[in-house]
Amino acid sequence: MLETFNFRVILEYMPLYLQCFTATLWLSAVSLIGALSVGIVACAMRLSQSRIVSRISGIYIESIRSTPLLAQLYFFYFGLPSLGIRLPEAVTGILALTLNSGAYYAEIIRAGIQAIPYGQIEAGIASGLNYFQRMRFIVLPQALGLTIKPMLGQAIVLVKDSSLLSLISIMELTRAGQLLTSDRFMPAEGFLTTAAFYLVVYYILKSISGWSEKRLIFREAH
Amino acid sequence: MWSFYFSELIHSLPFFLKGLWMTVAVSGLSLIMGTIIGFIWGIIRASRNKILRSLIGAWVDLIRGTPFLVQVFIVFFILPGIGIELEAFPAAVIALTNLAACFICEIVAGGILAVPSGQREAARASGLSAYQQLRYIILPQAMRTILPPLVGQYVLLVKDSSVVSAIGVVDVTRVGWLTVQRIPEGIMVFGLVGILYFVICYPLINLSNILERRMTVVATKL
Numbered sequence: 001m002l003e004t005f006n007f008r009v010i011l012e013y014m015p016l017y018l019q020c021f022t023a024t025l026w027l028s029a030v031s032l033i034g035a036l037s038v039g040i041v042a043c044a045m046r047l048s049q050s051r052i053v054s055r056i057s058g059i060y061i062e063s064i065r066s067t068p069l070l071a072q073l074y075f076f077y078f079g080l081p082s083l084g085i086r087l088p089e090a091v092t093g094i095l096a097l098t099l100n101s102g103a104y105y106a107e108i109i110r111a112g113i114q115a116i117p118y119g120q121i122e123a124g125i126a127s128g129l130n131y132f133q134r135m136r137f138i139v140l141p142q143a144l145g146l147t148i149k150p151m152l153g154q155a156i157v158l159v160k161d162s163s164l165l166s167l168i169s170i171m172e173l174t175r176a177g178q179l180l181t182s183d184r185f186m187p188a189e190g191f192l193t194t195a196a197f198y199l200v201v202y203y204i205l206k207s208i209s210g211w212s213e214k215r216l217i218f219r220e221a222h
Numbered sequence: 223m224w225s226f227y228f229s230e231l232i233h234s235l236p237f238f239l240k241g242l243w244m245t246v247a248v249s250g251l252s253l254i255m256g257t258i259i260g261f262i263w264g265i266i267r268a269s270r271n272k273i274l275r276s277l278i279g280a281w282v283d284l285i286r287g288t289p290f291l292v293q294v295f296i297v298f299f300i301l302p303g304i305g306i307e308l309e310a311f312p313a314a315v316i317a318l319t320n321l322a323a324c325f326i327c328e329i330v331a332g333g334i335l336a337v338p339s340g341q342r343e344a345a346r347a348s349g350l351s352a353y354q355q356l357r358y359i360i361l362p363q364a365m366r367t368i369l370p371p372l373v374g375q376y377v378l379l380v381k382d383s384s385v386v387s388a389i390g391v392v393d394v395t396r397v398g399w400l401t402v403q404r405i406p407e408g409i410m411v412f413g414l415v416g417i418l419y420f421v422i423c424y425p426l427i428n429l430s431n432i433l434e435r436r437m438t439v440v441a442t443k444l
Contacts, residue, residue: 066377066423067416068384070395075416078408156287163289167388174292187299195288195296202287 006186010193013180020176021197027094027172028159034098035158039105046110057106064103070164072096077168093165101158108154112147113139152209159201173197227407231414234401241397242418248393249383251315253376256322263323264330265356278327285324290385293317298389314386322379329375333368334360366437373430377423384419394418 010017045057064072073096080087087095116139124134166174173194180190267278285293298313308316337360345359387396398415402408 062424062427063416063420066427067419068381068395070384070387071398071412071415071419074395074398074402075408075412078402078406079412080408082406082408160289163291164385166291174289174295177292177295181295181299187295188303191292191295191300195284195292198289198292199284199287202283206283206287 006189009180009184009186010189013176013193016179017173017176017193017197020171020173023170024159024162024172024197025201027090027097027165027170028155028162031094031097031101031162032155032158034094035101035105035154038098038102039109042102042106043109043113046106047113061103061106064100065107069096069100069161070167072100073164073168089165089168089170093162093168093170097158097161097165100161101154104154104157105151108147108150109143111150112143115146116142148212149209152205152212156202156205159205160198163198224407227405227410230405231401231407231410234405237401238394238397238414238418241392241394242422244391245380245383245393245395245419246422248311248314248318248386248391249380252318252322252383253379255315255319256379257326257372259319259323260326261330263327264334267327267331268334282324282327285321290317290321290382291388293321294386294389310386310390313389314383314391318379318383318386321382322375325375325379326372329368329371330364333364333366336367337363370430370434370437373426373433377426377430380422380426381419 042057042060045053046061048054048057073093076092076096077089080092120138121134124138129137162172163174165172166178169175177187177190177194180193181187184190263278263282266274267282269275294314294317297317298308298310301308301313341359341363342355345355350358383393384395387393387399390396392400394415398411402411405411
């Protein structure tokens, strides 16, 4: 296979790949920021004293987690127009990715907060710290250390999940591979190049994750 | 109009059930084979053979670093180029089996490495063979760490199976996609698709939660 592998075509399509790579990066970045915001709100609601508020957030999280992203994507892509709402594909895609990852972030953040022993919060109350001071100085610094690794893991999943946006004809990395396949019938060149670009993002995020873990262990030891 | 589409949708229920059967077939086959291969890889990955260990590690990284959609395209479009003609169904099963094996391999290796090394040393000192150590000492204890994330992984894989609809496997997601061309009520059609996935995934999610609770209780009792 390697002797027929056509590097010239890959070079020819490189501008398209770079453009699509940028698209994948910004689609993922916007969705990531959205997902973190949704995750924080959903987690706060889940941990709320009010039964109803907690229940609503629980239904959101469970229904996202027990259905595939592709079905959710089609749900918005075909569903919103039938309600009379017409959005550009990219917005629909970002919306689906945001709501999907938001549910997972809510669970990651919740696990981080609940891992803090309640005694510490009681100690905070006894020392006269108010709710925000307890969050700021006791809960969040520890929770962040515990959740940074799963959070980066979910970011990797998010970048990979953005490949599904190619199925609603958004121009991104996977779509570039599909174009090379349909234009020149060169699926090997097309999809292996696509895979290589995703691997770059994966290895960068993975090494950040490994680095942060080492840093945090270092801090704890002191 | 809405009620007309609703009765149309009820009439196409058998079609959806066929799709559900296809989803169960693709993910069931891949999960069984993926679990077997994943356990073998995981045992090797936790062993002392450096070459095999890093080979499997590199493969797992490649698979974890690329989107499943791209992997499906690679199996479906590139394997015929090197002389292996595949229908959509076997291509889907191959891609999903490999994905399952990679994730399960990491879970199994983690579980085995979590067993205190004193256990292995004691087993060796008692004159057990390598197979006996694994079968009677290591794996039974490792299963406690392996089982909860393993079932959790099954849920993720059932959801990932929706991606194979992109190469034309007529699973639930594909049935939804075909139906929505005829019944332009995206919310209703993909709501039904979501419910069908929920029916498979929700019991598994609960099982995973129950296992997690039960296994932790056992661990603390010891």
